Amino acid sequence: METRFLLIFTFLFFQTFGLSIITTSSNVICIASERQSLLIFKQTLKDKNNLLSTWHGVECCEWHGVLCDNQDGHVVKLDLRGQASLDKCLKGELSPSLQNLKHLRYLDVSMNDFSGSIPEFLGSFQCLEYLNLSGSFYSKAVPHHLGNLSRLQYLDLSNYIDGFIFPGPIMDDITWVSSLSSLRYLDLSGITIGSHIDWFHPIINMLPSLHTLKLAFTFISIPSIKFINFTSLYSLDLSMNGINSTIPISLANLTSLMHLNLNHNQFHGKIPDFNGMFSSLASIDLSFNSFNTPMPDVLCNLSSLVHLDLSRNMFTGPIPAKIGLLLRLEDLYLQNNQLSGNIPVSLGQLSKLKNLDLSHNSLVGVLTESHLAKLNSLNSLVLSYNSLPLNFSNGWIAPFKLQAFLASSCNIGPYFPKWLQTQTNLQRLDLSNSSIKDTMPEWFENILSHILYLDLSNNQISGKLPRFHFHSSNDIEDGILKMNSNKFDGSLATFPSNVKILDLSDNLLSGHLPQTDGTMNPSLQVVNLSNNRFIGTIPIHLCKVPSIILLDLSQNKFSGRLPGCIGNLTNLSVIDLTNNNMTGVVPSSLGCLKLLRSLHLHNNKFEGDIPSSFQNLTKLVTMDLGNNLFTGTIPFWIGEKLSKLRILNLQSNKFTGKIPRQICQLNVLQLLSIAHNSITGTIPDCLGNLSGMMITNSEDEFAHFYYMSDYEENILSYMKGRELHYTKIILYLVASLDLSSNNIVGEIPDALMNLVGLKSLNLSGNLLKGQIPMLIGDLDQLESLDLSMNNFSGRIPHSLTSLNFLSHLNLSFNNLSGTIPNGNQLQTLDDPSIYEGNNGLCGPPLLRSCNRNDVTDNHVGEDEGQDGTEGLWIYVGMGPGFVVGFMGLLGSLHFIRRWRVAYFETLGNIYGWITLLFALNLARLRRNVFE
Helix, strand or coil, X not given: CHHHHHHHHHHHHHHHCCCCCCCCCCXXXXXXXXXXXXXXXXXXXXXXXXXXXXXXXXXXXXXCCEEXXXXXXXXXXXXXXXXXXXXXXXXXXXXXXXXXXXXXXXXECCCCECCCCCCHHHHHCCCCCEEECCCCCCCCEXXXXXXXXXXXXXXXXXXXXXXXECCCCECCCCHHHHHCCCCCEEECCCCECCCCCCCHHHHHHCCCCCCEEECCXXXXXXXXXXXXXXXXXXXXXXXXXXXXXXXXXXXXXXXXXXXXXXCCCCCCCCCCCCCCCCCCCCEEECCXXXXXXXXXXXXXXXXXXXXXXXXXCCCEECCCHHHHHCCCCCEEECCCCEEEEECCHHHHHCCCCCEEECCCCEEECCECHHHHCCCCCCCEEECCXXXXXXXXXXXXXXXXXXXXXXXXXXXCCCCCCHHHHHCCCCCEEECCCCCXXXXXXXXXXXXXXXXXXXXCCCCCCEECCCCCECCCCCCCCCCEEECCCCEEEECCCCCCECCCEEECCCCEEEECCCCCCCCCCCCCCEEECCCCEEEECCCHHHHHCCCCCEEECCCCEEEEECCHHHHXXXXXXXXXXXXXXXXXXXXXXXXXXXXXXXXXXXXXXXXXXXXXXXXXXCCCCEEECCCCEEEEXXXXXXXXXXXXXXXXXXXXXXXXXXXXXXXXXXCCCCEEECCCCXXXXXXXXXXXXXXXXXXXCCHHHHHHHCCCCCCCCEEEEEECCEEEEEEHHHHCCCCEEECCCCCCEECCCHHHHHCCCCCEEECCCCEEEECCCHHHHHCCCCCEEECCCCEEEECCCHHHHHCCCCCEEECCCCEEEEECCCCHHHHXXXXXXXXXXXXXXXXXXXXXCECHHHHHCCCCCCCCCCEHHHXXXXXXXXXXXXXXXXXXXXXXXXXXHHHHHHHHHHHHHHHHHHXXXXXXXXXXXXXXXXX
């Protein structure tokens, strides 16, 4: 839409403001001095695209981009515009030799790479009327010398072009712009002006003839001005500035305005009543703001509106019934708001409407034929993510030929809508999650002749897959085929051609994968065939598509060895082979996948050592090798080289040896499982330094891990007493350490109590001894704790009662003793099997009771926790012990004279000392009384 207005403006600009469209004549002779200046300019440039390949010979007026006046031969136009991309055509500098082109009226060197500052000599072109330097200069300030161009009518210095943001210069002074009295068009988008610079008065007050003003992405603010005498402006763009204010009422003075763009700001509050003031307004873009009000009726009175974009705000309430008054409207974008209620039937009166997007709202009611009755021009209809049943009769013939119909999560089923069979121009079709329980109709292939995007996922569509022949497209959003989560069966006859994203996961497909015979798209990026019934080996023809980023073949019945040529897929970021029957050693060529971030080989029959080449996978975030036949020791280089690992699963293999201390270097590790191996040695105390397990809420830290919407990152891990499947939705919350079912000895290091972010700790099935750490209660995020089947002794720490999130506990089959603590969350864990096999424990939930002192004192003490039987035997044994000891003493005194004499002398001395002490205290007491 904006491009169309620009074309209209350009035509009017040349016609109205006297900038004639310059032509050449075969009779025009190039002026030698000007030709020499152009050749010097050429020598300073690198021309990788041969833009200046015609710049040779004597007749410069016939060179590409050079136009001369047909009267005197002077060069008056130089048009060397490059391409709007990061791959620039010309690189170098603007040579000062261009100053010799004294008669130059038109200069366009935009979209090139003249890195550095804008040269000051450009201010010397006194005849210049058109200057476009957009996207070509990256640094320093804009020279105020441009203010000398008194004839300039068109000035474009922008660095924000077609969605690309190029590094651009800054403007610390904008007052020179007010000298350009002839200016009609000004674009400073992408140039940092800043909110502290007064741009308003030099431009608005001093350039009363300005027609187009673009200040997108300049970080400006809007001053509080109640009146603007600026009636000539018909296009205003203040988008992408983050302006936090209400829309100023002073805009009402811009009575000639045709195009208003305020998107990507923080405008809020009520939209002013501009009714009757903007009689010419054709385009309004208020998207990406913060309007938290009902959708305003006043906009429906702007009868000239062609383009209206209110998307991505917080507009509430129903769509106004008066929307049908906008009879010239071609584009209506209301997506991503909080609109509710029924869609007004008056919408069906907009016969010129081409694009309608109502997605991501809370609209209800039935959409009928009346809503679409007169939309003869409709090209795109987007209704996704509303609670909208679509009710069209079987014989209804749509009045339009759609190119895009997106209705995800609407209620369309149970059958394919028959009106779709007339939509043979469809390029984008999304019927995902739309309650379809049908087989693919025969006519469906007829509507796929132009298809670029097809999503039928999350339905219950059955039958055979149709043949897909996608049209080619350079758009990354095109070439997408999603048929996942349905009931398609049979074999995959061929890989669809020209598809960039292929998702056939979660179906009933079977058989071998087809050979491509050259039909597979060389730009294929995503292959997801998971959760089907495919058999056979992984075909080596996949290795011939190096553009693949994601390869998910999990949950199938693939067998045989993993082809070594997979290492040729150097762009691969995810490979998932979970739950297949793959065998043999893992090829070392996988170490060539230096962009790999997620490696899943879980539950296969891979054997041998982990390839040493894996230490090259330095971007790896997830490595899941669990449930295989890997042998050898855990490589020390995992900790030294794979510093970005967050998930390391080596459980249920045949690893031996000790836990390498280098594992402690994995600072972001959140899940470590080496359970069910033959690991020996002690638990390294440095595991308490794993800072990734100290974070109690790691959502922000983990956010970069979920980089691809077409892959559901997942992990199978044994937690809470059973194997659980964690997906990306909650995986960032999981911090788990599982060393269970090994031959680990020694005690639990106190340092492990530093891992305060742990959700699960499993040390069961080892040879650990000693006491459970007193500070176990510091792990206050624990939901699962399993210390069973070890040799722990002593008492259960009372701090265990502070674990308020604990839902799974197993301390069985140890040598624990004393009273079982109670209180808080621990009191809800009343299954006696938790403490089974600890004969020294007493108290609930066990049937063994404890004595009264132990019951009233649950704190840890030296004599705490003895049960009643044990205490009784102590007291029973005290009597005979005293008698035997006393008789032994008397016997010794009787038979050994020296002991007897010493004994009675000692008794005499003690008696004398006591008597003297008593007499002295009695005398002191009497003296105090009489005094």
